[in-house]
Amino acid sequence: MITAERKPMDEIMASIDGCGRILLVGCNECVTVCAAGGRKEVALLASALQMASMKKGRTLDVREMTLERQCDPEYVEELAPHIDQVDAVVSMACGCGVQEVARRFKKTPVFPALNTKFMGASEGPGIWAERCQGCGDCLLGLTGGICPIARCAKRLMNGPCGGSTNGKCEISDDVDCAWHLIWERMKELGIEDRYEDVISAKDWRTGRGSGPRKIIREDLE
């Protein structure tokens, strides 16, 4: 899923400076799972913004809504009845959601309350780690199910580099060396002989390299 973290409060407050009425919108999917922008977080942020406002002698008109998904136009439409009664929308969705809201409501400023981080998976309660960078040409079958593009700091396809120490990356003891993990997995799968196959230069066109991407399924249009 897509992970995100709340922006610092001073940044959020600065973006709505001068707004007396805001619509605070959460999302029930990814940002709920990583506890950044779901119903609970919307309530917390609303309370915090209210208190910040009261300190200055004003009350803020904060409407709280949490959509099923902010990246689908059908759900974003649910905001329509409220949009003319607010000065701004503060979205607690990932960047995709923020943009969908902005696309639909062109006359109302939309501000992000979160910094979208990465596509990742949960390693345990409260811990999410980067797993995929959307390269568009998945090679997980060659690397025992561990992605060197997302998990190697140098996205080496023929690693490890000389900086790998005790199974950790040279950048930090908290980061596993992806190639160490891949090697261990290859041993578990009995495919060590494949380690010496050189993975040739990647064609980055399937990734971000060739510009913003789109998928069109004509059977679903």
Add this chain to the structure above:
Amino acid sequence: MKTESVLEKVLASGELAVTGECGPPRGALPEVVKEKAALLKGYVDAVNVTDNQTAMVRMSSFAASVFLRQMDLHPVFQMVCRDRNRLAMQSDIIGAYSHGINTMLCLSGDHPKFGDHPMAANVHDLDSMQLIQTVRGMRDEGRFQGGAEIKNPPKMFIGAAANPFADPFELRVARLAKKVKAGVDFVQTQCIYNIDKFETWMQGVRDRGLHEKVYIMAGITPMKSVGMARYMKSKVPGMDVPDELVKRMAGVSKEQQPQEGIDICVESIERLRQIEGVAGFHIMAIEWEEKVPEIVERGGLYPRPQV
């Protein structure tokens, strides 16, 4: 012979080859490059020119290599994958070759976190293995990585780094095998202090006949002080410094330590030259280039063969 490289000629002749190192300055200071290089002239067959080492911006390895060529020295032009995409890399390779530079080293590059621009995007369009493949393709097939023909292809003698001491150890011979498959001609190892471990690696290398497919140059760095020994032991990833060496350095006075470091260096050369498969030495006397002549002479590697 694949190229006109002097280093290739020395290695092919069966003589032990010697390379040195020159780190370019952190400013537009051609004189610094020339002074360092002058200290090495006559004592080494080729001089490695580092590329934004430890992710700190320095005069480009290309520019510094050109100065070396002008002094009739033979640069080993180092190129990291961290800072350039494949267009820039191939462009620099044909540019360097046009300046008479015919030997290069393909490396990944230290992560930007260690340097003075931790905020930079690290490129890694290709990794070091893929860069080796690319340079091999440019030389032997006369084609760019994208497939188009190159007019007057660069005949580069291709090198890479090898680290017998990094983790996991069981992978280290396979890694060399992989680089050989990719097309590497010679490797220079990380500086060797744990000769026993190096011998174990070399045994694995010989068992697979790799020493006959690639020239292996043993890396040597003289220690200046016990502080340096301790630092390298604990703070540098992929470095193996045995306790006895640290003790030995600590056992002499501060003024004696530099000489002790040089002595250890010379003793290492003596031991390493006996190991079957060692084709030469890569002496990295960083900011201590003036000691290279002593090391080369006492190591029995002087004068350098005229090829």
Add this chain to the structure above:
Amino acid sequence: MEKFEPTIVAFCCHYCAYTAADMAGSMRLDYPPNVKIVRVPCSGKVDAIHIMKALEKGADGVLVAGCLEGDCHFKTGNVKALQRVTYLKPFLEEIGIEAERVQMVTMSAGMGTRFARIATEFTEKIRELGPNPVKAGGAAAPQRAAS
């Protein structure tokens, strides 16, 4: 000059803290009337939003009182409560509310004296800190439900 009387909301778990408060009462121990007790089944039931709403509605200080470490009736409720209070503190600082206004405390059911002492000390600490800054501007928290 009127002395500032802080309003303290104390979320007390049924099994330990609330019982301790009760015991303080039976022992006729004095503790300030500023402390308004809210009984919860477990301190782990208290979520960040409850603390935020208490402050938003004008509480000057909030206590979350649970069982002693290792003795939670629901095993780890008090551990979770402490984690939440700890996580909330920097958030409060970000909006200019002093982190000291919220505190997690623990006690066993028989510690009437401890309850009384904590209630007294916390009230004094908040008195010194002054009124909750959200009241400074003179605005009152709006009465509306979330949609």
